[in-house]
Amino acid sequence: MMPIRPSERFITGFTKLVGVEHPIALAPMGGVVESDLAAAVGNAGGYPIMPLSWSGQDIIATELQSLSAKTNAPFAVNLCLDRPQDARLELCLSYKPNAVHFFWGDAAPYVSRVHAHGALVIQTVSDSEEAKRAVAAGVDALVAQGWEAGGHVRSTIATMSLVPAVVDVAGSVPVLAAGGISDGRGLAAALCLGASGVVLGTRFLATPESAAHKDYIAHLIAADHGDTLVETDLYNVGWPKAQHRVLRNALADRWLAEGRPDNTSRHRAGETVAQRGEARIRTYQSTTPHREMTGEIEAMSMWAGQSVGLVNTIEPAGAIVERVTHEARTILRSISLDSASRV
Ligand SMILES: Cc1cc2nc3c(=O)[nH]c(=O)nc-3n(C[C@H](O)[C@H](O)[C@H](O)COP(=O)(O)O)c2cc1C
Known part of the structure; x- marks a missing residue:
């Protein structure tokens, strides 16, 4: 991969706000984004967002210390x-993140507290009213x-329609697009x-630095655009x-064929499908397959967005940041007024 020349960089409202080189953020992905992946993205000039919604205080401390040891890049x-986060927020703020990114709820009650610690506030929104x-x-x-996004998704609107609608009400507040984007075209x-x-x-997810289970990564690479389901x-x-998007698997196909039976009567309800140390993962549990898990990984919630169709190889995270930037720059240069008028 050729290093990106300064003249090829995109300087946007977001890159200026958070102080990164490239307008590419690593999505927070609960259970699989750990300090290795976050540091790789940060060191390549992208913006890592660490998912800590369900982490215990010891894990938060370990992960954020470990991240600081691996990179000086800004991180969120x-x-x-969907649950009380006061104690986690306090601990996270003590590690001086560049920003706190809130999902699945209203950031308003936290804005002044986060700002008082010198950090920015980012919120994921699913429509223009929430954005306002x-x-x-x-x-x-x-x-x-x-x-189109993988994992939990609140919106019922596709990225192509949602982004301009949010941009129109955001004023000078920078907007990042999430869902369905895997390459420079996106x-x-x-x-x-x-x-x-x-x-x-x-x-x-399909990077050497990701903590996703190897079988999960293999299923992602084999999957096409149409191989995901969005269900609640x-x-x-x-x-x-909570609406979520995952890869189809045999368990999901059977559940659909049987008419979406409830939690008590569905096939294999309550059975253990995988383990991580002493922890048991049950059928239909909302848990991302981690590389340390053993068992029937294919039966777990293999979260994936429709962009999975463009994920065909395992590629280092830093190379993804560089490639996506190069591709986007090349595309935008190649669309001249001449070629556009011939379309
Ligand atoms: C495995 C996985 C786990 C996720 N976990 C979280 C999470 O903990 N917090 C969050 O805000 N979003 C979470 N998301 C959603 C992502 O932040 C992001 O919106 C989504 O991945 C973008 O769509 P894409 O997968 O098509 O790139 C998760 C997504 C995936 C695929």
């Missing part, structure tokens, strides 16, 4: 507001997460829609009533 911490409220509450950047398109950058999740009551053990 991610907290999902977040901007009015004083958030510093928005993530517009479209329906970055170029997002910038054309008015975004200040992109958040990549599924693409970064499928992997609902541990996180009920």
Whole structure:
């Protein structure tokens, strides 16, 4: 990979706000983004967001210390507001993140507290009304997460329509596009829609630095665009009533064929499918397959976005940041007014 020349860099509202070289953020992905992957993205000039919503205090401390030992790059911490996060927020702030990124709820009650610690506030939104409220509450950047996205997704709107709608109400607040983006074409398109950058999740799962289980990565590489499902009551053990996008598997196909039976009557309800040390993972549990797990990985919640169709190799995270930037720059240069008028 050729290093990116300064003249090829995209300088956007987001890169200036957070102080990174490239408008590419590593999506917080609970259970699989650990300090190795975050540091690789940060050291390549991208923006890592550490998922800490379910982590115990000891893990938060270990992961954030470990990240600081591996990189000086700015980073954000991610907290999902489907549960109380006060204690985690306090601990995270003591590690001086560049920003706190909130998902699945309203960041408003936390804005002044985070700002008082010198950190920025980022909120993921799923429609323009939520974006308006977040901007009015004083958030510093928005993530517009479209329906194509992997993992938990609130929106029912596709990224292509959502991003410009959010940009239109965001004013000077930078917007990142998330969902369905795996390469430079996606970055170029997002910038054309008015975004200040992109958040990549599924693409970064298939990297040597990711903590995803090797069988999960193999399924991602083998999968095509049409191989994901978006459901609310499928992997609902541990996180009920939350829409999510995952790879199809035999367990999901049977559940659909049987008419989406409830948690008590469905096939293999309550059985253990995998283990990590002493911890047992049950069928239909909302848990990302980690490399230290053993068991039936294929039966677990293998979160993936529709962008999985463009994930065909394991590629180092830093090379992804460089490639996506190069590709987007090449595409945007190649679209001249002449070629556009011939279309
Ligand atoms: C494995 C996985 C785990 C995720 N966990 C979280 C999380 O803990 N917090 C969060 O805000 N978003 C989470 N997401 C959503 C991502 O932050 C992001 O919006 C999504 O991956 C973007 O879509 P893409 O996968 O098509 O790139 C997760 C996504 C995946 C694929």
